[in-house]
Amino acid sequence: MSGRxxxxxxxxxxxxxxxxxxxxxxxxAEAVWPGRFTLEFAGDxxxxxxxxxxxxxxxxxxxxxxxxxxxxxxLVIPGGDRYGQGHERLLDLVGVLLARDVPVAxxxxxxxxxxxxGLLDTRRHTSNDASFLRMSGYQGGDHYVDAPVVxxxxxxxxxxxxxxxxxxxxxxLTGLQPEPVVDAWEQLYDTRRPEHFYALREATREWQxx
Numbered sequence: 650m651s652g653r654x655x656x657x658x659x660x661x662x663x664x665x666x667x668x669x670x671x672x673x674x675x676x677x678a679e680a681v682w683p684g685r686f687t688l689e690f691a692g693d694x695x696x697x698x699x700x701x702x703x704x705x706x707x708x709x710x711x712x713x714x715x716x717x718x719x720x721x722x723x724l725v726i727p728g729g730d731r732y733g734q735g736h737e738r739l740l741d742l743v744g745v746l747l748a749r750d751v752p753v754a755x756x757x758x759x760x761x762x763x764x765x766x767g768l769l770d771t772r773r774h775t776s777n778d779a780s781f782l783r784m785s786g787y788q789g790g791d792h793y794v795d796a797p798v799v800x801x802x803x804x805x806x807x808x809x810x811x812x813x814x815x816x817x818x819x820x821x822l823t824g825l826q827p828e829p830v831v832d833a834w835e836q837l838y839d840t841r842r843p844e845h846f847y848a849l850r851e852a853t854r855e856w857q858x859x
Contacts, residue, residue: 652684652685652687652720653685653686653687653720653721653722653823653824654686654687654688654689654718654720654721654722655671655675655686655687655688655689655722655723655725655819655823655825656688656689656690656691656710656715656718656721656723656724656725657671657672657688657689657690657691657725657727658691658692658712658724658725658726658727658739658759659690659691659692659698659706659707659708660692660693660698660727660729660731660736661698661699661729661731662699662700662701662729662730662731663698663700663701663706663727663728663729664700664701664727664728664729664756664757664758664809665700665701665702665704666812667727667728667756667757667809667812667815668725668727668812669812670812670813670816670838671688671725671816671819672688674816674820674825674826674834675687675688675825676688677826678825678826681853681856681857686722686823686825689709689710689715690706690707690708690709690710691708691709691710691711691712691714691715691724692708692710692711692712693711693712693736693738693739694708694711695707695708695709695710695711696708701729701730712738712739712742713738715742715746716742716745716746721746721751722751722752722822722823722824722825723751723752723753723754723819723822723823724742724743724746724751724752724753724754725754725755725819726739726753726754726755726756726759726762726763727756727757727759728756728757728758728759728760728809729757729758729759730758731758732758732759732761732762732765733761733765736762739762740762740763740766740768743763743766743768744768747768747802747803747804750803751803752800752803752804752805752822752823753803753804753805754804754805754806754807754815754818754819754822755804755805755806755807756806756807756808756809756811756812756815757776757777757807757808757809758809760774760775760776760777760782760806760807761776761781761782761784761785763804763806764776764782764785764787764789765785765786765787767787767788768804769782769787769789769792769804769806770787770788770789770792771789771792771802772789772792772801772802772804773792773794773799773801774789774792774793774794774799774801774804774806775793775794775795775796775797775798775799775806775807775808776793776806776807776808777808777809777810778808779793779795797811797814797815798811798814798815798817798818800818800822805818805819805822813835813838813839814835814839817831817832817834817835826856827852827855827856827859829848829852829855829856830849830852830853830856832848832852833845833848833849833851833852834849836848837849
């Protein structure tokens with residue numbers, strides 16, 4: 650495996666805390682496995698946007714390029730405040746990627762977008778709350794699961810309060826890091842227990858020496 654791309658949807662009011670763990674994990678993986686993974690900031694156009702925290706972020710590519718990108722390992726869609734309408738090009742792309750068996754991962758407000766687009770009507774999924782998604786008018790309420798992260802039929806969904814399990818799920822889906830590294834990292838950040846720090850250090854050392 651070489652030269653794979655993880656694309657991050659880059660849009661106005663994207664929630665900083667929901668993608669920051671992923672950006673650092675990709676950078677860390679690149680330091681150990683140079684050339685194996687690239688993080689692509691993909692937008693609806695390439696104009697600079699502002700994150701929810703006011704951070705200026707400039708997309709490096711347009712969504713259209715992802716439709717035919719054979720190196721694409723996953724599309725990650727962070728939450729935000731503007732998913733109640735619009736984003737039609739993104740929804741179209743999600744359909745194309747799912748047909749190509751490219752994983753799509755959405756967190757917080759992005760799950761509302763997928764619900765609004767009918768993409769969660771027949772898939773097990775989660776979000777911030779079942780009532781949150783019901784406001785979209787979708788038909789998938791019977792498939793809602795009260796869990797931090799759910800993956801079904803190519804789509805991974807998560808609550809906006811579960812950025813750590815969400816990032817770990819993306820890492821597993823893409824093979825970003827070896828499973829022992831992902832497991833130890835998730836447990837450390839979830840439990841804050843020292844034994845997981847040492848497990849992460851050891852797993853990382855073995856990864857670096859491999």
